[in-house]
Amino acid sequence: MHAPTDRSTDPPAPAPTAPTKRSGPTTASGPTTTAAAAAPAYRTDLDGLRGIAIALVACFHIWFGRVSGGVDVFLTLSGYFFIGSLVRHTVHAQSARIGFGETISPWPRLKRLLKRLLPALYTVLIAVAVLTALVVPQTRWLNIGREIFASALYYQNYYLAQNSQDYLAASSANSPLQHIWSMSMQGQFFVGALVVLLAVAGLIKLAGRRLPALTRPGVIRAIFAVIVAAVALASFAWAQYRLHIDQPFNYYDTRSRLWEPLVGGLLAIWMPAWRVAAWFRNTVTVVALALIATCGWWLDGVAQYPAALAWVPVGATLMVIWAGQVPAGQSLPAANRILAGRRAVWLGSLAYALYLIHWPLLIFYLTWRGTERATFAEGTVILVVSLGLSWLMKRYIEDPMRGGGRSALRYIRWPAHPRITYTAILTVALIALSAGTAGAIKAWDRHMSTVAVDTANLDPTSYPGARALLEGAPVPALDPQPTPLAVADDLPQTGPDGFMSDFAATEPAVGVYGDPDGAKTIALAGGSHAEMWIGALDAIGKANGFKILTYLKMGCPLTAEPDPTRLEGTPYPECRVWVDNVMAELARTRPDAVFTNSTRPDPAGPADHVPAGYVGIFDELTAQGIPVVGIRDIPWPHGPRGAINTPECLAAGGTARSCGTDRATALHPIDPAVDYAEGNPLFHRLDLSDGVCDADRCPAVVGNIIVYKDYHHLSATYVRTLTRELSRQLAAALPWAGPELP
Structure with a gap:
């Protein structure tokens, strides 16, 4: 946990x-x-x-x-x-x-x-x-x-x-x-x-x-x-x-x-x-x-x-x-x-x-x-x-x-x-100090209620985000956005919209994004690491006229694993039931593609891997003729002392580099999904790692934007700066999903 x-x-x-x-x-x-x-x-x-x-x-x-x-x-x-x-x-x-x-x-x-x-x-x-x-x-x-x-x-x-x-x-x-x-x-x-x-x-x-x-x-x-x-x-x-x-x-x-x-x-x-x-x-x-x-x-x-x-x-x-x-x-x-x-x-x-x-x-x-x-x-x-x-x-x-x-x-x-x-x-001292403590806590609570994420209209020349890595965009000396205090609330839109199912749910709550009247449909399915990409996919769908249906559940990737568990290792039977229901729905509606995660950190060692449970899902979907777009998971921030909560690290005085992660400890040099993609023409792999990491390091701040909102989720603001690269790779995999954004 x-x-x-x-x-x-x-x-x-x-x-x-x-x-x-x-x-x-x-x-x-x-x-x-x-x-x-x-x-x-x-x-x-x-x-x-x-x-x-x-x-x-x-x-x-x-x-x-x-x-x-x-x-x-x-x-x-x-x-x-x-x-x-x-x-x-x-x-x-x-x-x-x-x-x-x-x-x-x-x-x-x-x-x-x-x-x-x-x-x-x-x-x-x-x-x-x-x-x-x-x-x-x-x-x-x-x-x-x-x-x-x-x-x-x-x-x-x-x-x-x-x-x-x-x-x-x-x-x-x-x-x-x-x-x-x-x-x-x-x-x-x-x-x-x-x-x-x-x-x-x-x-x-x-x-x-x-x-x-x-x-x-x-x-x-x-x-x-x-x-x-x-x-x-x-x-x-x-x-x-x-x-x-x-x-x-x-x-x-x-x-x-x-x-x-x-x-x-x-x-x-x-x-x-x-x-x-x-x-x-x-x-x-x-x-x-x-x-x-x-x-x-x-x-x-x-x-x-x-x-x-x-x-x-x-x-x-x-x-x-x-x-x-x-x-x-x-x-x-x-x-x-x-x-x-x-x-x-x-x-x-x-x-x-x-x-x-x-x-x-x-x-x-x-x-x-x-x-x-x-x-x-x-x-x-x-x-x-x-x-x-x-x-x-x-x-x-x-x-x-x-x-x-x-x-x-x-x-x-x-x-x-x-x-x-x-x-x-x-007695008087304890009552007075307790009342003072309660008052201070309430004052901080009121202050935090005024702290909001307001990054929708950031100047791209001042806050290039991922474009600093992907396109070499210049980065002026400015404080990062969102602030470390605000970035925890920089959420994908599906959560506030009510389309991220909680742990107890077994039936999917389906959201509609992109172009609701689009002739083509991409199903975004999985856990929060699939959900992260909705901000970019929504913009791409609107620009290219295709619809996005979301099938999302907390801590539950699309997996064929018979007994899935949560991050802390406890049983998660609701995930198994939910995945079965989602797969039945996908077989019934037959979207033009399913967008989901293809890799995850390897529990047996450094870097990432393709879990066997993911492969079972890829096999099942492609056997029905449904293309799968598998996006490589992002690096999960960590260092010699363990997992890193990026906002906390930055708030405590850390820097973009000290709060970052060595790339070699988080990612294999080559996307682990390459071998599966070469053997299955209906599986299309996407890899945006170069938009999160440079050759050696995955920094906590890139292009004046905080990359992560917590231990292992990208901030919604940073995801939006990856839209152009995601569009380019998606159009290469599914030509009808392009052209890529300018």
Whole structure:
């Protein structure tokens, strides 16, 4: 999926579960009201498990660029603590003199959640906004600003899910807030569980007046277990189903993730009280910890979670919880005692702050250094700094704001004004800084709304574009157009017109361009790398009297490949169905030619190649007597550090050359489609590489026009400067499509 690495899609935030030090039982929602709620003895070994989990998350992020099982540990623990608290509250509400309103009121728990979560989160979001302005190119400010809002309002997971569906939003891949998606998912879970289960508690309270049997603890637990299990089963089935339909969205989807905390909640509702030997419990914990620690190496979480294989870390967490829930009088297994050790528990107490801090720190460091990976030494420093900042966050922000005797700072008062406390000052500061950050983001959003692409009438002598390479046109010293801030919106006209089908579509949306009354027809078919050429083809069609019909779908070239995938490698079955439907339509309408891509970057090595799936399409069309015009794909910008987002590179101070690509690493000296063209007279190859690259380099700016609008799509403005050369080559292949433009 993405630059800098697959880390950018990685894990969720630690659950805001119980604090590490207190005298009575506490849950994610806060302490239970009285001992009558029958909360289990506090489990410090689970705090240690959180410490292990956050260590895995941070280390896998920083050193290995993989998804660990740590996040799933947090999700499972969240459900165990939170649902367990709600069940105990319901049992207590039936046995004590607690009114109906108090039984169903979510505010006490919601207030504790807000005090637990928001101060640290908003502190990090403010810091991210400041560092973005200092470190990140302006081309990314708009997206990060919107992610700050999405994170603050707990819908970041769906913001990212929607953007992962947007084939044109590749520049968001390195977000310093990518990791907040899991906190958004957990926040949605907490609120949903709170509302639903407190409503159930209220119904039990009302019905219990006529049916006293409903108020028995065992019956209450059974009711909750049925509800939680039903939702968990539905969520798991949805996750498994969507795994093969739309995994990029599935990964972030709360509906797919719900089962993970819910099965933890089921264990809180019913804990098997099996009497087994201590050695067996110890073995269970050791095996479970081994699974949690290693599953990041042998499972690809990005491609496989939250479906069936997520049971590995989730099930292992349940095993640790069960193994440490020993009968009265029996000591903890040795492995659980190690988890309850001072260092592991201390690390667990920092889990929330450490999760919030380590990922932005890593991303800003990589952005500042202009690299994709941190070395082992750099990663170690990032971890140490993250730990130090997390300790400061917990001591000076989290604990004082949470209260409950966690911090002496809470009781510091301004001598002259006793009502002015440390927490009051901190609260005002956070509110003021958050409001200022929101205002600055909105101001930048308004500014960006005024930035528009206006290049339709550029003076060709001042902005020759591709003609500088193809015809040796002189290039005056002018700033390039569109600007780096605007070029991302320099789109082919088919997108705004509604003729670029999205990822979910299986039926083509056909657009009509060129001369609608033309006697001849070219079908432009494929993905966005075919779509790029519509601006030039439209002008050629109008000038030469032929019609262009478009059959376009995001990320879906015309291919005979049986199981196509997206760029990130996830299955793309909608593409297979869409291509079959397009091919049936082409066979029915029989256009005079089909215009599509003939090459693609070679995944097995440098330069480009003709994929076997493309050849299958060429064979099928030409066998029906339909000519194929295959245009060689453009170079995809890259350098020693990986893929290059051209606007970002230029906005960060790069030049046309430094943001460009060595031609030899992107293109073979000879078009790879030559051999196929020589053997099939109905296949006509086009190669406009010399209009994008010189003999050695494919620059980011040519003829005062920015060549690319993102990682691998030409700007619509630059495509228009290739119109004359495209017309010349097209007329040579299809004489009726000429004469070439003057």
